Amino acid sequence: MRVGTHVLAGVFVLVAILVPDRLDRFTLQGFFRLPVEALFLAILLLVLPARARRVAAVAAGSLIGLSTVLKCLDMGFYQTLARPFDLVFDWVLLTDAADWVKDSFGHAGEVLAVIGAIVLLIAVLVLSALTMVRLSNMMARHRAVAVRTTLVLGVVWITCFTMGVQFAGVPVATNGYSQFLANRVQYVREGLGDADVFRKQLAVDAYAKTPSGQLLTGLRGKDVLFTFIESYGRVAIDNPAMAPEIDKTLTEGNARLKSAGFAAQSGWLRSPVTGAGSWLAHSTFLSGLWIKNQQRYRTLTTGDHATLTKYFQKTGAWRTVGIVPGVRKAWPEGKYFGLDHIYDSTHLGYQGPYFSWTPVPDQFSLEAFQKLEHGKKNRDPIMAEIILASSHNPWSPIAHIIDWKDLGNGKIFYKIKKEGTNPTEVWKSAQRVRTEYRKAIQYSLDSLTQWMQRYGDDNTVLVFLGDHQPVPTVTGGTANKDVPVTIVARDPKILQRVSGWGWTDGLKPADNAPEWAMDQFRNRFLKAFGPQS
Incomplete structure (x- = not known):
């Protein structure tokens, strides 16, 4: 029973890391890849002392949970707006989404959707944190095996990445999760700096000083x-x-x-x-x-x-x-x-x-x-x-x-x-x-x-x-x-x-x-x- 639980925990983490943020990119072979982020996380948990390891496990689990939620939001935004969720600007749109559900499926549908979303968010975060704590404890109990396994998988990743090994047209070695996080950080940085950019654009108006008598003269008398x-x-x-x-x-x-x-x-x-x-x-x-x-x-x-x-x-x-x-x-x-x-x-x-x-x-x-x-x-x-x-x-x-x-x-x-x-x-x-x-x-x-x-x-x-x-x-x-x-x-x-x-x-x-x-x-x-x- 314990072995099965550990296996499920490992699968959960891998799936959370590998799952794409767009529904049209879902493929079965996409989940048969080796993410470098999982290897770095394993190394980190192996080298840290007990107390720091538990803190790192909870933090890493929470990050994986939050990124999973963000990917789910991205899926919805790509399906409706053809773009990812913007962590700086898009929170207000969630209320619009709730209004749309209400208009389409009634007040009961809106309430159920909101409750379901909150419950799902909490469940994902708690489950992710508990999963990482369980895996870190398992690695600590079987440290020697965990070290050897991590080293072997590290060699496999380097080899596959260097040689471009693919499975059903998909690279086996991937760093896609790191790229996903890096892109999100870049989006946030650009969003935070957008206000200054827009203020400069806002100050420019070629017609601001045009006398009213010279505006729209070709339409006078028209509706x-x-x-x-x-x-x-x-x-x-x-x-x-x-x-x-x-x-x-x-x-x-x-x-x-x-x-x-x-x-x-x-x-x-x-x-x-x-x-x-x-x-x-x-x-x-x-x-x-x-x-x-x-x-x-x-x-x-x-x-x-x-x-x-x-x-x-x-x-x-x-x-x-x-x-x-x-x-x-x-x-x-x-x-x-x-x-x-x-x-x-x-x-x-x-x-x-x-x-x-x-x-x-x-x-x-x-x-x-x-x-x-x-x-x-x-x-x-x-x-x-x-x-x-x-x-x-x-x-x-x-x-x-x-x-x-x-x-x-x-x-x-x-x-x-x-x-x-x-x-x-x-x-x-x-x-x-x-x-x-x-x-x-x-x-x-x-x-x-x-x-x-x-x-x-x-x-x-x-x-x-x-x-x-x-x-x-x-x-x-x-x-x-x-x-x-x-x-x-x-x-x-x-x-x-x-x-x-x-x-x-x-x-x-x-x-x-x-x-x-x-x-x-x-x-x-x-x-x-x-x-x-």
Whole structure:
């Protein structure tokens, strides 16, 4: 019994050291390797006196336990955000994850998930520490055998490492755990130094001293709508499993707009995030700065660096409003972004059901904007930031287009929701997730193009874009962060202003259309629609 326990303890430590931090790197042969870190740990425990050995065993066990937890977090972040967990900036996102679980699986699911995570964390740390203490005691009792075994394995590791010996294509000798820890330390160092880097970037604004009378002169008298479509990424257009249906939607939308006298041009923007973190993408697009983490976002929104929306406000020529159905609590950042009035999920007149995370279906949000602002008579020009949230993860259930006259107060969506899919069933299959994602994007695009056809006029200018690519379950793990961006207008002078951008005619950007980092858009837009020389 004792021998079996010792064996299990050794296996536990080896697995904890060898386990990768990404699910797509899990292979059976990956666990049949010899980690140099285990050998160094054995040497350390053999040379230390009894008391120091116990302390070292507990410390090493705790480190292995914590790194195992960190690897698990990395797995989750790679699956949702296509990047590892950031030890400096990402703690706030854990509360967002809990909110997502609650919206997707209810309050009970959230409670169970949080309790399960806490219990698992404690269990891993305690088990790791106890395991290392047990192994260190065993090595002390059988010191001679432990020394010989360590020496033999050390020679084996050196030989395999020098000669590049592999098992099923995987190197037998590895120092991957040390590299993992070193990378994490480097990430933390870079994170801690990022604040100083960003402060220097924050101080630079090419338009900060531009008189208000010289700002956005090419758009005076126009209603300008900046519309973000949640998770509308390049994968929707490029992926063969989704491209035909999305292409059909874009073609029909383009024809719909043309019939109403509108023209469009499209390109690509590279988002700072993937899978989630929409607010980071929105603030990158509007501020002209690369907002890649929560610290940068907080620094930005507590400062005075002007956003694109704030420059509209500065001119005094527009009433600036926000349609933000995803906001369900206080949003003080709205003042920073230069919005005169904000309509959140509780101020759009919607009395229908949530669709998982999404509080208000896109079609209703756009109709509410029409009733509350755009459709008013004798009003000033409007600049609106509009967030379309129906294509937010988990894409189940989703709404579908109905007659605009039937929207009412939104209660009709109760029936539509009952007809929708169940997220717990959808997420059992990556193929079904992609299908529902594609339908959600189609719904958002149809809602927007139908609204433009129905309510747009000669003075309507629409800029719409995706905020980021969807989760890797949909993208297949691609590192590409491109999102489509489109400008729509009836007045030909508007598109003439951006003719030098090289964008593609229509709603679908060509594969070789220009790709800009998302933070470049603000200044290009201000230049294009400023005074012409």
